[in-house]
Amino acid sequence: MTATLHTAPVTVPDTTDQRVVRRRLGPGHRIRFSFWFGPTLALAIWSIGSATGLIKPAILSAPWDVVVAFQDQWVNHDLLGNIVASLQRSLVGLTLGVVTGAVLAVISGLSRFGESLIDGPIQIKRSVPTLAIIPLFIAWFGIGEEMKVITIALISLVPIYIHTHNGLRGIDGKYAELAETIGINHGEFVRHVVLPGALPGFLLGMRFAVTSSLLGLVVVEHYNAVAGIGYMITLAEQYGQTDVIVVGLVIYGIFGYCADSAVRFTGRRVLAWRQTLEG
Amino acid sequence: MTATLHTAPVTVPDTTDQRVVRRRLGPGHRIRFSFWFGPTLALAIWSIGSATGLIKPAILSAPWDVVVAFQDQWVNHDLLGNIVASLQRSLVGLTLGVVTGAVLAVISGLSRFGESLIDGPIQIKRSVPTLAIIPLFIAWFGIGEEMKVITIALISLVPIYIHTHNGLRGIDGKYAELAETIGINHGEFVRHVVLPGALPGFLLGMRFAVTSSLLGLVVVEHYNAVAGIGYMITLAEQYGQTDVIVVGLVIYGIFGYCADSAVRFTGRRVLAWRQTLEG
Amino acid sequence: EAATRLELSAALPDKVPTGTTLRIGDPQIQAILGASGLDKELSDAGVTTEWANISGGPQSIQAFRADKLDCSSVADIPSLFAAWTGTSTKIVFQAVTQDPLDHPIYKLGVAPGVNVASPADLRGKRIAYSAGQAQGALVLRVLQKAGLSQKDVQLIELTSTGDSYVTALGTKAVDVAPIGAQNIKLYEAKYPGATSINTGIRDDASTLYCLTTAVEDADKAAALKAYVAIRTRALLWANDHPDEFAKAYYQDSQKLNEADAKAVVEINGDKGIPASWDNAIKRLQETADLLSTEQKHDKLDVTTLVDRRFEKVQADAAGDKVVTGDAS
């Protein structure tokens, strides 16, 4: 039997780092600035396509023409006002939709009876084109701001509901068991287990809800709007002003992309407890 | 010290079942026939509303009028043909979209480089209204069937991509670690870890893709279609045939609801390995 | 296939080379050709048609831009907007309604409980208005004729999609809105107390407009010449065979029931082929001028939008059935 008690550690600081190199199967680290890759690439393709004539201006205006149209809209047609009007609408609608959707999802997620009442109608609602429901909404809420906000709320409610419901139902049953033995009431269960557990799902829903609320503008601003990006696009479509349409689309693209990235960024923050392939 | 070796079990069969009753915090068991609750409820509200005059026929035709219109369309206007035409379109588009979306999601999910190329454009695409992109597609793919199918494919690609990507990134990192120590290659990793792990996400994506592919019909069948449910609705709108529009919506609703339920049912089957609140 | 280029001033060639294809969005004529057997004459003339179920401004302009369509049947507004947005087109066919004021395309629907008996009563009313659509131009013209300006009424921006105008009226979101004449009965039946008035102006412009590049293609120009002649005869055939027309188009293609189909044909009235395009061009110019002031577009000389070489093709094909004078 040999017992070697440990001797003092090596004194020369050797900071060689030679690790076991194992093929990484996950996606690895986030690339810095990768946020800019996609848009830059899209812009590059668009510019090159337009410059070489592969993309005809009749089909898609060149970026530089869009810049000119943008300036024109900004200076002469109150583009800022349009943007603000639209953002306001979609923000109010989104907030309404997100709150209602999340509440409905929790009710229907935690009670089979609630589910049987809530789930079917929502599934049916989402199978039916929004455009086709608008007449109903006009009848109920008029053609004013109310109808627009409610329509957007209903559009963004759907992804929030479905994702939160799905996320909630995907919570590992063992945490519910734990909560049962801890002796908490339904409210605490929702706050401490259901909401955090469904949060990844909810956030994914948010990504869809945000874009839906923006896209919904195109539909609702058909109706009795005098400002808004959707209105601008609608008008431009009727006149066939491709460059103005593209201005609208670019604004949509920018807002959508930024909002989406913001939700994903928030997600990475608030989901710090997860150890997943996202890393 | 007392050692009691066990004696023979009780002979009188006592099958009293008195368990510890603990408040259930999860949703509990699925209710049988709950599949029918939602639609039945919706139908009931609709019928009662129409019968009592709360829902004016001008706003929404009564169910019985819709049945008559349905019969008329079926007998005199080849409703079946319309349905088949539409289903074919959305099926082909859906298949294309699902396959491409899933492949892109896996590439971008597993490679940060791939992600930086693929993810941005898809996010931008989805921030932009489909209606506004159609002119581009018409330019590239004409006004025939090709354009329609590709548009639907692109519409349904988005939810598949996002959900699969999100599901993939949500896989617990410890399974990737395990896979790395097992010494498998990327292909096997995808097959055995990534795909099953991302399956819940993919299935949720499917639910959205299926409805999207149906809703996409409304948009694409505006353009140079001679059959299809979307076309039928467009026509009926022109002539103010409210009841025919509702026939179309009901068909959408039924297909959407059934497809959605089918995906969820499949989900419960193939996700038998999960122990979640879904139960 | 680099077809020979044909100057816009050159005479239209007669001979249609075999395999010449026209891509046309003209569903109504398509149905009539089938019902009347004129489609046979068209193919005998050497014209192959590739029908697109496209009609109306936005869709046809989109298809033109993508170069997926040669011609499309529209009213007058689309060719103006095509010009304003840089797509060069030519009108190759003009038709009118024989009694345009008795068979208007649009009427003004009036919301239940609102008192509008004539265009003069429009003052102070909320009127549905859609800047880029034919309905919008119509509203402006009605106001102009009633001696009112945009300031005298309240224009409510509302796109006419589906039955959105009917709904807006029925729910009293607007007081007045232009509604397709064929839908007026439905509207009045649907909403008790709803009424409608005639606009008192002509809205019967009906044209076939084509990509200028198609007209400049010698082969296509020849085919178009044949098509325009046969299209003329098709319209006249429809006048003589209202029931067959109703069946072929409104019933079979547009899926109306027999009664509704006949009613629509009746409401739309008979079409006429003008002996001269002068009046039509004059009205087009007026519309262009009105829109350019009210909606701030460039001034436009509409003679650049018509190809009058087809004027005679049409008149010849109609023979003694042409309409002249005020009717044209």
Next chain:
Amino acid sequence: MATDARGLTTEPAVRVRNLHRSFNSDGGVLNGLDLDIAPGEFVALIGRSGTGKSTLLRALAGLDRDVAGHGRIQVPESVSVVFQDSRLLPWKRVLDNVVFGLRGAGAADRGRKALAEVGLAGRERAWPYQLSGGEQQRASLARSLVREPQLLLADEPFGALDALTRIRMHALLRRLCETHRPAVLLVTHDVDEAIVLADRVILLDAGVVDTDVRVELTNRSRSDAGFAELRSLLLDRLGVAADA
């Protein structure tokens, strides 16, 4: 029926009669198990892997609504469970996990104290995934102990602990038991541990209580003869030669 220290019959804290549980048709996991635990009694449960120890605990905790079977169970109001997996909520930091569901002002302080007692002072704000296996187990133990239940069901709470930490946890558990006197049912694979801690050791086999021995040793040291005797009895019933 259990008797208390003075030999009087008392109403048991836990009473199980004729308990049956089975997961599939081809055989039950529990086959008519009877068990009484007196208030304040510390029972250690041993048995082969897969004999149904966790199944029994889950039945007592009321977590097996969906498992087929029958029988009668009575347990006190307040039950606390240490699960075999440590089952920390991944989205709550360690301290929040420990005080999860606790009410009242002093909750955070009590949680902090409990964490310190299990040797996790300073780790209050760590996420569960940042703890080592043994640390997770201790956090989970702290969560149960801080609640002071009438019945503590602990499913191998010391399985991932080294000898020293284990001894400390034993001491902690014993101290808590002396103060609050909960009934305890502790699953363990370590026969020595069972003898050291428990008033009674029961061995589960074939779905029933195969052996039920009261530990009445004054000196609970391994070198004690009574200890060794009890140890060989239990190991023997487990199918192991005591010296292996």
Next chain:
Amino acid sequence: MATDARGLTTEPAVRVRNLHRSFNSDGGVLNGLDLDIAPGEFVALIGRSGTGKSTLLRALAGLDRDVAGHGRIQVPESVSVVFQDSRLLPWKRVLDNVVFGLRGAGAADRGRKALAEVGLAGRERAWPYQLSGGEQQRASLARSLVREPQLLLADEPFGALDALTRIRMHALLRRLCETHRPAVLLVTHDVDEAIVLADRVILLDAGVVDTDVRVELTNRSRSDAGFAELRSLLLDRLGVAADA
């Protein structure tokens, strides 16, 4: 440098030099650890909960890319890991988990055999959640053993097993080691287990190898005097009185 049975110096299978790992700025988990393991050598690793045993194993397995630190590590080509959590893929049935990544025709048969050896015959088609804690651990062990690696890293593979099952697993592991002679680094909390199984026992403390003893007993029975001596030495280094 290790010496083989004949006292000759051999190239070690595992060589670790000056290994540092830390999860945050206020102190390292491993602080300049050196370790050699000869081919075919069975090393048991003991140490307090939270000293860095799993961290060391993960470093050897190459799973700590993102952990700060430095040092040099050499390991053989084929390494197999038994994780502290059993880490069965929840979406694969037990047999598929065991043969996951195995190639060749006989894979399923080998997997079935391995499952039988760990006492899970008949459970091939169960989902992981349907196994008891100990059964999961054994399935995970089967998955590692069926691979016949050159280096086996096992993180408390027997923690959830009862005495009898544990002895069976010991025998199984010993048998496999004799056949394929992998180098083994086995983490355990059970000092007796370490002595019974290993050629060498090392004790990790303060991020370095605190104690490194070769087990050269002819009779590995608890009653053996050498066994007891070694046991008290190790327990003493762990801070426990041997008789506790």
